[in-house]
Amino acid sequence: MAVLTIRNLHVAVEGKEILKGVDLEVKGGEIHAIMGPNGTGKSTLASAIMGHPKYEVTEGSVTLDGQDVLEMEVDERARAGLFLAMQYPSEISGVTNADFLRAAINARLGEGNEISLMKFIRKLDEKMAFLEMNPDMAHRYLNEGFSGGEKKRNEILQLMMLEPKIAILDEIDSGLDIDALKIVAKGVNEMRSSEFGCLIITHYQRLLNYITPDYVHVMMQGRIVKSGGPELAQRLEAEGYDWIKKELGIEDETVGQEA
Amino acid sequence: MATETKIPFDETYIRTFSSGRGEPDWLTARRLEALELTERLPLPKPEKTKIDKWNFTEFARHTVDSAPYAALDDLPEAVKALIEAGEGTKNLYVQRNHTPAYVSLSDELKEKGVIFTDIFTAAREHGDLLKNYFMTAVKPDEHRLVALHAALLNGGVFVYVPKNVEIETPLQAVYIQDEDDIALFNHVIIVAEDNSRVVFVENYISASREGKAVVNVVAEVFAQANASVFFAAVDHLAKGTTTYVNRRGIAGRDGRIEWALGLMNDGNTVSENITRLVGDGSFGDTKTVAVSRGEQVQNFTTSVVHYGKHTEGYILKHGVVRDSATSIFNGIGKIEHGASKSNAEQESRVLMLSEKARGDANPILLIDEDDVMAGHAASVGRIDPIQLYYLMSRGIPRRDAERLIIHGFLAPVVEAIPLEGVKNQLIEVIERKVQS
Numbered sequence: 001m002a003v004l005t006i007r008n009l010h011v012a013v014e015g016k017e018i019l020k021g022v023d024l025e026v027k028g029g030e031i032h033a034i035m036g037p038n039g040t041g042k043s044t045l046a047s048a049i050m051g052h053p054k055y056e057v058t059e060g061s062v063t064l065d066g067q068d069v070l071e072m073e074v075d076e077r078a079r080a081g082l083f084l085a086m087q088y089p090s091e092i093s094g095v096t097n098a099d100f101l102r103a104a105i106n107a108r109l110g111e112g113n114e115i116s117l118m119k120f121i122r123k124l125d126e127k128m129a130f131l132e133m134n135p136d137m138a139h140r141y142l143n144e145g146f147s148g149g150e151k152k153r154n155e156i157l158q159l160m161m162l163e164p165k166i167a168i169l170d171e172i173d174s175g176l177d178i179d180a181l182k183i184v185a186k187g188v189n190e191m192r193s194s195e196f197g198c199l200i201i202t203h204y205q206r207l208l209n210y211i212t213p214d215y216v217h218v219m220m221q222g223r224i225v226k227s228g229g230p231e232l233a234q235r236l237e238a239e240g241y242d243w244i245k246k247e248l249g250i251e252d253e254t255v256g257q258e259a
Numbered sequence: 260m261a262t263e264t265k266i267p268f269d270e271t272y273i274r275t276f277s278s279g280r281g282e283p284d285w286l287t288a289r290r291l292e293a294l295e296l297t298e299r300l301p302l303p304k305p306e307k308t309k310i311d312k313w314n315f316t317e318f319a320r321h322t323v324d325s326a327p328y329a330a331l332d333d334l335p336e337a338v339k340a341l342i343e344a345g346e347g348t349k350n351l352y353v354q355r356n357h358t359p360a361y362v363s364l365s366d367e368l369k370e371k372g373v374i375f376t377d378i379f380t381a382a383r384e385h386g387d388l389l390k391n392y393f394m395t396a397v398k399p400d401e402h403r404l405v406a407l408h409a410a411l412l413n414g415g416v417f418v419y420v421p422k423n424v425e426i427e428t429p430l431q432a433v434y435i436q437d438e439d440d441i442a443l444f445n446h447v448i449i450v451a452e453d454n455s456r457v458v459f460v461e462n463y464i465s466a467s468r469e470g471k472a473v474v475n476v477v478a479e480v481f482a483q484a485n486a487s488v489f490f491a492a493v494d495h496l497a498k499g500t501t502t503y504v505n506r507r508g509i510a511g512r513d514g515r516i517e518w519a520l521g522l523m524n525d526g527n528t529v530s531e532n533i534t535r536l537v538g539d540g541s542f543g544d545t546k547t548v549a550v551s552r553g554e555q556v557q558n559f560t561t562s563v564v565h566y567g568k569h570t571e572g573y574i575l576k577h578g579v580v581r582d583s584a585t586s587i588f589n590g591i592g593k594i595e596h597g598a599s600k601s602n603a604e605q606e607s608r609v610l611m612l613s614e615k616a617r618g619d620a621n622p623i624l625l626i627d628e629d630d631v632m633a634g635h636a637a638s639v640g641r642i643d644p645i646q647l648y649y650l651m652s653r654g655i656p657r658r659d660a661e662r663l664i665i666h667g668f669l670a671p672v673v674e675a676i677p678l679e680g681v682k683n684q685l686i687e688v689i690e691r692k693v694q695s
């Protein structure tokens with residue numbers, strides 16, 4: 001069973017410290033949700049785990065099944081079993097979705113073990129049908145001209161094709177209409193197993209109605225300031241963040257501030 | 260010396276050469292007029308590239324006789340890879356150095372009056388027709404290199420598509436260089452009469468990657484009223500070859516000319532591609548991709564000139580530059596006075612793969628008419644680190660991710676190549692130029 005362990009993680013962007021000591025453990029079979037106001041470091045956490053070139057880890061550790069993730073290149077992290085559905089996926093002109101996915105799958109399988117074209121197409125057709133995607137999307141250039149919602153769905157398609165051990169979904173629900181939200185949730189639920197752990201970053205309880213989390217964490221000022229069960233998300237939805245701020249004596253929740 | 264103005268082949272040589280090929284008198288006369296011009300005219304001045312030290316005139320042999328290929332099976336592997344088995348090979352011209360080495364045209368097209376033959380046969384058998392077009396879109400008095408071309412013409416192909424004839428399968432030409440120290444003055448003419456349609460695909464290849472040679476190409480394309488010409492080319496001449504290539508098109512009323520050019524030479528190259536939209540409602544689309552590597556210097560000028568009303572012109576240029584190579588991309592959209600309701604668009608992008616590479620994109624719009632639309636986008640930069648991160652975050656190693664991005668960047672021409680064999684060769688050439 002996979003375990004992603006984050007210990008005392010400090011991260012800086014352009015010399016400015018954003019994360020100030022995050023501790024979190026995500027195990028296979030678990031779904032964690034991270035909520036928190038804008039600008040509190042949620043995407044920074046996701047990016048630092050995946051190895052985004054702009055984010056510098058200044059302290060702390062991230063391990064996957066005991067292996068030091070921070071020592072790995074971005075592609076090695078992915079092949080070790082990490083996946084990040086990005087808040088703003090890139091557009092790559094001239095590279096079709098299908099060619100890209102096949103390259104990604106083959107990179108995991110390694111030379112000599114490549115997936116056969118037939119098998120790949122079957123799997124792609126199946127997952128696209130599951131996500132109710134137009135088959136043409138396979139032959140369009142990667143995310144180019146995709147609508148916001150189509151990009152999100154395409155991230156989930158990649159998740160289902162690549163079958164990582166631990167996935168981080170950064171605002172996978174933003175910009176989705178209610179039907180698309182249900183489909184994306186269906187995709188994530190389909191992945192649920194004791195072999196799959198997931199960290200969902202979201203602003204809305206709405207998504208968590210469809211994907212029930214085991215744990216909910218609240219991020220403020222670059223730290224996880226509160227953790228609980230699904231009921232925590234419900235209370236946030238109903239009451240907002242003020243009660244937490246009051247409870248913890250936080251005036252300004254953004255990262256520049258200290259408690 | 261490369262800067263020598265005198266060319267090593269004189270009037271006597273040209274007279275003998277011309278009569279040896281059984282050329283009509285008008286052609287001999289044009290050669291000699293052009294020869295005179297070579298002494299007076301200056302070299303062209305491609306924007307931002309100095310070419311006065313380049314070797315356009317020094318070569319040991321003007322023309323060599325090479326053995327033709329008796330059958331398709333005898334073609335070199337490099338050529339075989341380009342041609343499709345079956346239908347496609349019915350309309351094929353292979354030129355080995357200067358020798359028309361394999362020529363074939365389907366009976367069906369012959370019956371319709373289509374001409375597809377080497378330039379010397381065309382001069383002998385269709386002289387009056389050829390005369391109307393030869394060196395009319397590109398005139399010998401423009402500069403020394405085209406004058407030299409007209410004087411020393413020693414290869415090429417003539418395509419003539421009569422009125423109302425629409426050709427479904429592409430006509431294919433392959434020019435292979437397998438001798439060193441020669442010069443190729445290759446001339447391509449495509450005439451598409453009213454309401455006709457033709458797709459032409461050509462490849463320039465060198466048998467060895469080092470081969471020394473001078474290549475001077477002029478292609479003239481005429482799309483007459485409501486005719487459509489699609490012209491695809493992949494140039495992949497060797498490192499030791501200096502190339503001047505001038506591809507020019509003239510579109511009549513509602514005529515269409517589309518270019519898909521994969522400019523993959525390994526030697527110094529000046530490429531000029533001009534489309535003149537003369538007729539009202541005519542359309543020009545030119546897509547160019549190029550890769551420069553090593554020490555090579557390349558200059559690519561693409562221009563669409565609007566004369567007719569309601570004309571549309573599109574220029575797309577994507578270039579990759581690595582090592583210490585230099586690539587200059589000049590794009591010129593020109594709308595002449597009177598060409599109202601016309602649209603000139605261009606996009607020019609250069610991707611730099613190394614510190615020492617030099618790349619330049621110069622988009623220019625020259626507009627002499629009020630009632631028009633025009634736009635351009637240009638950029639010179641490196642591979643986007645965020646795109647790279649995105650691909651790598653799916654497990655794709657850095658080098659493969661870079662390759663994907665580069666191939667994607669060059670896809671506009673690759674995807675437009677209408678023959679599978681030629682498309683695959685272009686992909687392989689890109690792969691080799693980018694990787695090694």
Ligand SMILES: Nc1ncnc2c1ncn2[C@@H]1O[C@H](COP(=O)(O)OP(=O)(O)OP(=O)(O)O)[C@@H](O)[C@H]1O
Binds near residue numbers: 018038043044
């Ligand atoms: N690349 C960057 N350059 C400069 N500042 C950055 C960068 N990335 C993040 N930051 C800053 O770090 C802080 C945290 O940003 P982050 O994107 O992690 O927030 P978030 O919690 O994901 O917010 P949201 O809910 O709005 O997505 C913000 O103040 C942001 O401006």
Ligand SMILES: [Mg+2]
Binds near residue numbers: 042044087170
């Ligand atoms: Mg965010």
